Amino acid sequence: MSFSAWLELLASGLITGGIYALVALGLNLQYGLMRILNIAHGEFLMVGAYLTWMVQTQFGLSPLWMIPLSFALLMLLGLAIHWLCFRRLTATSPNLDVFEARGLMVAFGLMFLIQNAVSAIWGGELRGYDYMTDPVAMGGAQFAANKLLVFFMALLFSLALMVLLRKTLLGKGVRALMQSPAGAQLVGINTRTLHPLMFGIGLGLSGLAGCLLSMAYTISPAMGEPYTVTALIVITLGGFGSMGGALAGGLLLGVIEAIGMHFTNPSLKALLSYVVFIGVLLFRPKGLFAK
Amino acid sequence: MNSRNLLWRDLLVLFGLSGWALALPAHASEFAVSMALTCLMYVALSSSWGFFCGTSRYLSLATSAFFGIGAYTTAVMLGELSWFGVIALGAGLATLVAVVMGLAVLHLRGTYFAVLTFGMAELIRHAISYFEKSVSGTVGRVLATVPEMGTIYHTVLLLAVLAVALSIGLRRTRFGLALLGIGGDEQRAQTLGVNTRLVKVAGFAFTAAIAGGVGAAMAVRWTYIDPHTAFNPFIGFQTVLIALIGGAMTVWGPLIAAIVFSVLAETLRLQAPQIYMMTLGILLILCVLYLPGGLASLRWQTFKAWWQDSRSWWKARRYEWSGDKARDKRKARENRIVGL
Numbered sequence: 020m021s022f023s024a025w026l027e028l029l030a031s032g033l034i035t036g037g038i039y040a041l042v043a044l045g046l047n048l049q050y051g052l053m054r055i056l057n058i059a060h061g062e063f064l065m066v067g068a069y070l071t072w073m074v075q076t077q078f079g080l081s082p083l084w085m086i087p088l089s090f091a092l093l094m095l096l097g098l099a100i101h102w103l104c105f106r107r108l109t110a111t112s113p114n115l116d117v118f119e120a121r122g123l124m125v126a127f128g129l130m131f132l133i134q135n136a137v138s139a140i141w142g143g144e145l146r147g148y149d150y151m152t153d154p155v156a157m158g159g160a161q162f163a164a165n166k167l168l169v170f171f172m173a174l175l176f177s178l179a180l181m182v183l184l185r186k187t188l189l190g191k192g193v194r195a196l197m198q199s200p201a202g203a204q205l206v207g208i209n210t211r212t213l214h215p216l217m218f219g220i221g222l223g224l225s226g227l228a229g230c231l232l233s234m235a236y237t238i239s240p241a242m243g244e245p246y247t248v249t250a251l252i253v254i255t256l257g258g259f260g261s262m263g264g265a266l267a268g269g270l271l272l273g274v275i276e277a278i279g280m281h282f283t284n285p286s287l288k289a290l291l292s293y294v295v296f297i298g299v300l301l302f303r304p305k306g307l308f309a310k
Numbered sequence: 311m312n313s314r315n316l317l318w319r320d321l322l323v324l325f326g327l328s329g330w331a332l333a334l335p336a337h338a339s340e341f342a343v344s345m346a347l348t349c350l351m352y353v354a355l356s357s358s359w360g361f362f363c364g365t366s367r368y369l370s371l372a373t374s375a376f377f378g379i380g381a382y383t384t385a386v387m388l389g390e391l392s393w394f395g396v397i398a399l400g401a402g403l404a405t406l407v408a409v410v411m412g413l414a415v416l417h418l419r420g421t422y423f424a425v426l427t428f429g430m431a432e433l434i435r436h437a438i439s440y441f442e443k444s445v446s447g448t449v450g451r452v453l454a455t456v457p458e459m460g461t462i463y464h465t466v467l468l469l470a471v472l473a474v475a476l477s478i479g480l481r482r483t484r485f486g487l488a489l490l491g492i493g494g495d496e497q498r499a500q501t502l503g504v505n506t507r508l509v510k511v512a513g514f515a516f517t518a519a520i521a522g523g524v525g526a527a528m529a530v531r532w533t534y535i536d537p538h539t540a541f542n543p544f545i546g547f548q549t550v551l552i553a554l555i556g557g558a559m560t561v562w563g564p565l566i567a568a569i570v571f572s573v574l575a576e577t578l579r580l581q582a583p584q585i586y587m588m589t590l591g592i593l594l595i596l597c598v599l600y601l602p603g604g605l606a607s608l609r610w611q612t613f614k615a616w617w618q619d620s621r622s623w624w625k626a627r628r629y630e631w632s633g634d635k636a637r638d639k640r641k642a643r644e645n646r647i648v649g650l
Contacts, residue, residue, distance in 0.1 A: 056421050107599050119421050120369055124554060124598045127547065131591030139584040248432070251425060290440055293433040300426050301414060 036273020067229025258306025380525025404522025557604020
């Protein structure tokens with residue numbers, strides 16, 4: 020294989036990996052902070068993608084405008100869902116284990132509800148639109164412009180979230196809650212505002228990822244589930260609750276999939292990611308990068 | 311009622327119900343029989359799931375894998391073995407997989423266990439469909455000679471009765487109590503001398519054996535089998551939903567919920583599949599939020615508590631919206647100033 024072919028392979032892996040990382044960061048925020056394993060995360064991504072598609076085809080608005088809009092809409096939806104479901108769940112669950120199991124079940128319910136609501140509204144067929152499809156040459160290799168844009172945007176927003184968590188007072192509060200919920204509450208961090216806000220931001224990120232995805236790929240009501248599974252794999256790779264781990268894990272999984280698919284066979288893609296997933300869970304349950 | 315009376319009551323109810331189910335095909339239409347068959351399938355699946363996962367609180371999402379292993383065994387072996395041989399083989403293979411899987415993953419708890427069993431089920435599904443595509447060179451298998459409807463019905467009925475009877479009987483033995491202890495506090499159970507590893511693997515294997523047998527028996531209802539119908543993750547999800555909505559800790563909860571769901575499924579699913587799935591989602595959420603013990607925990611007091619909750623909620627809203635709350639607050643503030 021020539022150098023440029025390797026470059027192309029690596030880059031295509033990194034491009035899918037960037038999206039994986041963005042989706043996984045949102046899920047990780049919810050799980051790491053509140054122990055809500057949101058199985059419906061991919062469905063919210065799908066909602067974001069459909070919103071972008073609808074606005075693009077109906078009003079001819081550039082998908083770039085939909086990035087902040089889908090983030091805001093999904094964040095509002097997240098606040099509403101937290102207020103309706105998880106607030107009561109936190110109040111009634113006797114301990115964290117029970118809360119985790121019940122939260123998982125609520126998320127399953129949300130998954131059924133949203134996936135089927137979308138397919139009832141917009142139908143089950145594949146949809147998509149053209150946006151920046153010209154190829155771009157870079158270092159002897161060719162890439163689709165929209166995929167490059169998607170990659171850079173995904174990376175930008177992932178890094179923005181990490182900077183937010185690392186540098187601001189809000190982020191400090193969130194990290195404190197992740198390390199020790201009781202201790203954080205003792206020093207005056209209010210979980211009642213921080214939990215809904217972070218749940219909303221998690222969903223907002225998935226809406227944003229959906230918006231980005233719709234620029235480069237076709238969308239359908241069933242598109243969410245594979246992304247949920249991939250996000251789960253990524254956060255196990257990176258370690259539950261670790262943001263840097265999720266970013267690195269996402270990029271790594273994208274590259275592993277691209278290389279694995281190149282050398283074996285595209286239908287092995289799902290098999291490969293599950294093997295990685297189960298291998299990591301069995302042998303390094305704390306994540307690849309844990310000390 | 312003491313424990314022995316309860317045992318007799320449960321066994322008598324089971325006897326009556328199974329007699330009724332046995333007599334059903336002679337009187338009912340073909341549609342009703344097929345509905346009853348789906349119902350029995352979910353009774354068997356969710357009762358056996360509830361027996362292990364409900365009491366020990368290990369949330370397994372691998373039911374669809376065991377079901378699929380059974381179904382695929384039928385697809386491959388139906389011509390070569392007798393009907394009962396096929397079902398025994400399906401159940402046996404599923405048990406074998408469960409023992410191996412259980413030894414590997416049953417030391418993990420909570421969400422890790424749920425996610426891992428789901429991952430394993432998907433891995434098995436993808437592995438078999440890859441194997442079929444690249445080694446056998448087919449995407450699915452056609453079942454040419456299938457047994458009569460009556461045989462299938464009686465087999466599934468037998469499995470369902472077996473699952474419920476075992477879950478009634480075993481609940482009272484040391485084994486059942488050990489599972490309950492693991493659900494309560496695993497470390498304490500271990501300290502009290504329960505071999506938790508053995509008990510968990512045995513419970514998991516029991517769930518898998520029933521699911522494998524049911525899969526093997528139900529496979530002949532589809533004349534064409536491919537990995538994606540046999541290992542349909544939805545069967546696993548629905549089993550878990552039924553057990554949880556019914557009340558996974560109880561004997562009769564899963565049975566009641568299975569009947570409700572089969573009726574709902576058969577009436578809604580064909581006309582409006584999306585509405586059916588949305589109803590399922592909403593029911594699940596409402597059930598987890600307002601009835602965490604499941605349908606079996608529904609008592610007259612539950613309705614009373616809901617009524618009182620909603621009334622006190624409404625009272626608080628009225629107090630707020632009518633301006634009384636703001637006025638009381640202002641008064642309290644004024645009193646404080648006067649008091650100074």
